[in-house]
Amino acid sequence: MTGDILVVTEIRNGQLKKAAVELVEGARTIAAGTGGAIDALLIGKGAQGEGAKLARHGLRRIAVVDDELTTNYSSEGYAKVVADLVAEGQYGHVLICATAMGRDLAARAVAKADGVMFSDCIELRYEDGACVAKRPVYAGKLYIEIVPSGDRPVFITVRPNNIPPAAETGDSAEIAARPSGLDRSMIRAMVKEIAALAGGRPDVTEADVIVSGGRAMKDAANFKLLEELADLLGGAVGASRAAVDAGFAPQPLQVGQTGKVVNPKLYIAAGISGAIQHLAGMRTSKVIVAINKDPNAPIFEKAHYGIVGDLFEIVPILTEEIKKIM
Amino acid sequence: MSIDLTEEERMIQKTARDFARKDIAAVVEQSNRDGVFQDEIYRRLAELGFMGMTMPEEYGGVGFGNLCLSLALEEISMVCPSTAVAVSVHNSLANYIIHTWGSDGLKERYLPRMTSGELIGVYALTEPNAGSDVASIAMSAVKDGADWVLNGSKIFISTGDRAGVIVVIARSDQDDRTKGLTAFVVEPGFPGFSVGKVEHKMGLKASTTVELVFEDCRVPAANVIGAEGMGMKIALGSLDGGRIGIASQALGIAQTALDEAVLFARERRQFGKRILDFQATRWKIADMATDIDAARLLVRRAARLRDAGRPCGKEASMAKLFASRIANAAVYDSLQIHGGVGYTEEFKIERFFRDARVLEIYEGTSEIQRIVIAKKVIDEYERMYPA
Amino acid sequence: MKVVVLLKRVPDTEAKILINQEGSGIREDGIKFIINPYDEYAIEEGLRLREKLGGDTKVTVACMGPAEATEAIRTALAMGADDAVHISDPGLAGAGPFTAAAVLAKAIGGEGFDIIFCGKQAIDDDQAQVQCILAEMLDIPQVNAASSFEIAGDGASAAVGRRIEGGEEKWETSLPALISCDKGLNEPRYASLPGIMKAKKKEIRTKTLADLGFSEVPNKGRSRIVKWLPLPKSGECRMVEAGETADAVRELVRLLREEAKVI
Numbered sequence: 001m002t003g004d005i006l007v008v009t010e011i012r013n014g015q016l017k018k019a020a021v022e023l024v025e026g027a028r029t030i031a032a033g034t035g036g037a038i039d040a041l042l043i044g045k046g047a048q049g050e051g052a053k054l055a056r057h058g059l060r061r062i063a064v065v066d067d068e069l070t071t072n073y074s075s076e077g078y079a080k081v082v083a084d085l086v087a088e089g090q091y092g093h094v095l096i097c098a099t100a101m102g103r104d105l106a107a108r109a110v111a112k113a114d115g116v117m118f119s120d121c122i123e124l125r126y127e128d129g130a131c132v133a134k135r136p137v138y139a140g141k142l143y144i145e146i147v148p149s150g151d152r153p154v155f156i157t158v159r160p161n162n163i164p165p166a167a168e169t170g171d172s173a174e175i176a177a178r179p180s181g182l183d184r185s186m187i188r189a190m191v192k193e194i195a196a197l198a199g200g201r202p203d204v205t206e207a208d209v210i211v212s213g214g215r216a217m218k219d220a221a222n223f224k225l226l227e228e229l230a231d232l233l234g235g236a237v238g239a240s241r242a243a244v245d246a247g248f249a250p251q252p253l254q255v256g257q258t259g260k261v262v263n264p265k266l267y268i269a270a271g272i273s274g275a276i277q278h279l280a281g282m283r284t285s286k287v288i289v290a291i292n293k294d295p296n297a298p299i300f301e302k303a304h305y306g307i308v309g310d311l312f313e314i315v316p317i318l319t320e321e322i323k324k325i326m
Numbered sequence: 327m328s329i330d331l332t333e334e335e336r337m338i339q340k341t342a343r344d345f346a347r348k349d350i351a352a353v354v355e356q357s358n359r360d361g362v363f364q365d366e367i368y369r370r371l372a373e374l375g376f377m378g379m380t381m382p383e384e385y386g387g388v389g390f391g392n393l394c395l396s397l398a399l400e401e402i403s404m405v406c407p408s409t410a411v412a413v414s415v416h417n418s419l420a421n422y423i424i425h426t427w428g429s430d431g432l433k434e435r436y437l438p439r440m441t442s443g444e445l446i447g448v449y450a451l452t453e454p455n456a457g458s459d460v461a462s463i464a465m466s467a468v469k470d471g472a473d474w475v476l477n478g479s480k481i482f483i484s485t486g487d488r489a490g491v492i493v494v495i496a497r498s499d500q501d502d503r504t505k506g507l508t509a510f511v512v513e514p515g516f517p518g519f520s521v522g523k524v525e526h527k528m529g530l531k532a533s534t535t536v537e538l539v540f541e542d543c544r545v546p547a548a549n550v551i552g553a554e555g556m557g558m559k560i561a562l563g564s565l566d567g568g569r570i571g572i573a574s575q576a577l578g579i580a581q582t583a584l585d586e587a588v589l590f591a592r593e594r595r596q597f598g599k600r601i602l603d604f605q606a607t608r609w610k611i612a613d614m615a616t617d618i619d620a621a622r623l624l625v626r627r628a629a630r631l632r633d634a635g636r637p638c639g640k641e642a643s644m645a646k647l648f649a650s651r652i653a654n655a656a657v658y659d660s661l662q663i664h665g666g667v668g669y670t671e672e673f674k675i676e677r678f679f680r681d682a683r684v685l686e687i688y689e690g691t692s693e694i695q696r697i698v699i700a701k702k703v704i705d706e707y708e709r710m711y712p713a
Numbered sequence: 714m715k716v717v718v719l720l721k722r723v724p725d726t727e728a729k730i731l732i733n734q735e736g737s738g739i740r741e742d743g744i745k746f747i748i749n750p751y752d753e754y755a756i757e758e759g760l761r762l763r764e765k766l767g768g769d770t771k772v773t774v775a776c777m778g779p780a781e782a783t784e785a786i787r788t789a790l791a792m793g794a795d796d797a798v799h800i801s802d803p804g805l806a807g808a809g810p811f812t813a814a815a816v817l818a819k820a821i822g823g824e825g826f827d828i829i830f831c832g833k834q835a836i837d838d839d840q841a842q843v844q845c846i847l848a849e850m851l852d853i854p855q856v857n858a859a860s861s862f863e864i865a866g867d868g869a870s871a872a873v874g875r876r877i878e879g880g881e882e883k884w885e886t887s888l889p890a891l892i893s894c895d896k897g898l899n900e901p902r903y904a905s906l907p908g909i910m911k912a913k914k915k916e917i918r919t920k921t922l923a924d925l926g927f928s929e930v931p932n933k934g935r936s937r938i939v940k941w942l943p944l945p946k947s948g949e950c951r952m953v954e955a956g957e958t959a960d961a962v963r964e965l966v967r968l969l970r971e972e973a974k975v976i
């Protein structure tokens with residue numbers, strides 16, 4: 001295998017995924033160690049037009065595959081395209097974004113390439129002649145640093161939003177269309193259509209994001225503010241017992257000792273004091289954000305981030321700011 | 327005798343635990359607050375096989391023993407002691423009595439529908455004037471043709487209002503105090519049977535406790551369990567299973583009390599530190615944990631003896647006496663550790679405190695247990711050291 | 714139809730996971746081991762398929778794991794699986810995905826199959842690779858992280874839904890295929906007591922590497938873990954302040970995106 005690196009980027013809805021430039025940054029880190037060139041591969045409907053977006057990032061060649069059999073994603077089809085190119089170019093490292101597609105594609109492609117793969121990496125560096133990848137294990141409770149052994153292509157899927165995006169360097173890469181090399185018989189499972197997510201909020205016990213309100217919400221109608229934020233983040237709405245007892249929210253939303261126990265990645269507590277009975281229901285949340293008028297509210301001792309202020313002012317701004325970056 | 331659990335026992339424990347912490351936990355607060363019996367939970371428990379735990383396969387049971395039943399009751403009680411009451415009585419009293427002393431005909435008529443959960447089995451022994459003093463039972467059973475006619479009332483009958491099968495002990499011979507009792511299977515549909523007063527209790531609120539009224543209640547002779555006059559023998563012979571069952575319930579209550587105490591003490595801060603770091607708290611935790619461990623060993627020993635077919639009267643009484651006592655001590659200390667909030671409905675310990683009190687009373691008071699244990703222990707000395 | 718369900722015995726990640734003293738792995742003392750939670754959806758889907766198809770459809774559990782994995786396997790049998798193959802060999806300790814896939818391919822391929830269900834990832838190493846490498850080795854198509862599954866009337870294909878960022882992909886796959894399962898696909902049943910009773914008599918075929926025809930561990934040593942690291946301590950609450958409320962909120966959003974990485 002050579003020191004060259006192949007970056008395989010995802011095309012979604014005819015557009016290059018933003019995280020592609022993070023992959024390029026990761027590739028640069030490895031290239032600095034191997035001295036190799038960085039190439040990119042774009043597969044999918046619209047790939048033709050999107051290649052130019054990476055042209056000024058110091059890449060050598062950008063291969064674009066966009067024909068009838070790659071219009072819709074298929075693991076086998078896309079994996080063969082990747083594996084064929086990897087074999088041709090003898091790439092030592094292949095970087096793919098750890099999205100739903102990327103995880104599926106990379107694992108099938110590495111199988112075809114008979115390589116080795118590190119999934120969902122959050123950090124890369126090159127040390128002592130090898131790429132060192134850092135990745136979470138045990139449901140994110142620990143990290144490991146792992147290196148490849150032997151001379152096989154190393155596939156790395158990278159979690160979006162962990163490596164900073166690569167800056168443009170002004171060079172212009174060579175963009176070339178490439179046939180997929182597929183035929184119908186090679187594709188036995190494929191995407192037929194993509195549907196927008198069905199409506200309805202997730203159940204509070206299953207949600208990855210929960211926006212929760214306390215008695216400071218003052219009124220059931222005010223929970224609309226939290227609902228908007230929850231919907232924006234694809235999450236659920238929760239409530240403290242005080243809010244439920246005061247009739248501001250229905251009982252099924254109650255989080256706490258005598259309510260539901262939840263375990264989201266993000267728990268936003270608006271106007272919740274943080275009494276122990278409430279904490280009992282959400283203390284395992286990965287990230288807790290507290291919004292409260294009272295700087296001495298106990299919730300700030302458990303929260304990871306806190307803002308002291310009026311939730312009626314803060315929550316709408318929070319919703320707007322998050323809308324901007326989505 | 328091993329104190330370790332077998333793979334099978336661990337699997338049963340896991341099913342009971344997962345079901346309790348998911349299905350029962352989802353409804354426990356509301357059902358205890360509103361005093362509502364959870365029909366749907368019992369239906370699901372029956373589907374999973376918990377209503378035929380100790381019955382043989384030929385009657386639709388799963389043939390697991392007393393230890394497995396104990397594990398299940400402990401796990402259920404950790405979440406909802408009220409639910410455990412019906413499961414305990416159904417398995418260790420109703421099913422057990424019909425299976426042990428009932429005729430083949432009686433067994434075939436009732437057990438399959440009991441193990442499937444279609445019929446909930448309950449046990450009607452207690453009367454206004456007959457609590458610990460079983461021989462004072464006054465409810466009369468008079469032979470009339472091919473039937474027996476029952477007159478009287480039973481009180482404090484758990485799940486009596488939902489029973490499909492009621493095992494009733496009544497007096498068939500007014501003159502013979504001990505051999506004058508007979509056991510019957512009564513169906514709620516028999517003429518003359520009705521549910522009377524509903525008790526409003528301090529705790530175990532999701533377990534219904536009612537009076538059963540028998541007014542010229544006609545019971546076919548085929549529904550006599552065993553034979554006329556076997557009532558006392560049956561009542562005494564069923565004690566051990568019931569005691570192990572309630573001792574298991576006590577274990578679950580005690581364990582939750584300890585769990586809640588530690589988790590709360592870890593969060594609550596006063597005087598600049600967690601109250602978990604105060605020695606007074608730590609000593610209470612040490613005592614609670616030791617008592618629970620000791621109780622568990624007593625319960626499991628009694629259960630294993632019973633499963634081995636060996637006598638376990640003393641051991642079952644010891645388990646019930648000890649576990650019920652330490653469970654009350656545990657909820658008391660746990661509530662103390664919670665401080666003021668433990669006295670409110672916002673925390674679980676308030677309910678467990680109320681649920682625990684009856685443990686030293688029902689299924690044989692602690693006083694009765696001491697009488698039993700003292701007799702057995704002294705008998706042992708008499709045998710070892712003849713006078 | 715022969716339904717195969719892959720099963721892995723993993724540590725219960727709900728409890729604290731600590732690095733061992735040597736820094737070479739996790740502390741195993743006091744850890745409870747469970748069926749990989751995603752595998753439960755796979756077992757349930759296999760059982761539902763058998764209930765739907767009836768006839769001589771069989772659900773076989775395939776598990777590569779240490780001797781202690783029999784409890785996890787027995788639980789799957791208690792849920793309703795018909796039998797199991799347990800690949801156990803001291804040489805397989807710490808095996809990587811290519812090794813596991815090769816071993817499973819041999820075992821499953823040898824016994825024959827029409828569909829394979831598995832969890833979308835194992836919660837210990839969280840790699841989500843073994844199933845794809847296995848599918849490639851068995852030369853069958855794959856659909857990963859299924860949130861819905863429906864077999865066609867003729868049993869020759871299936872419609873599978875899977876969640877992606879902001880939407881749901883609807884796939885069609887021919888069978889045989891490998892389907893990895895995600896939360897929400899179904900509600901796994903409890904191991905009922907009759908099921909536990911029947912599981913005692915169900916067959917678990919134990920195979921060593923030699924039984925499968927391997928003279929040595931296949932595909933060994935493709936990677937090496939050089940360090941185990943705990944999570945950085947969470948520390949104090951980061952109070953976000955600024956002159957203007959709007960500025961503080963903007964900073965909070967930035968932190969949530971760039972530092973906490975939750976949005």
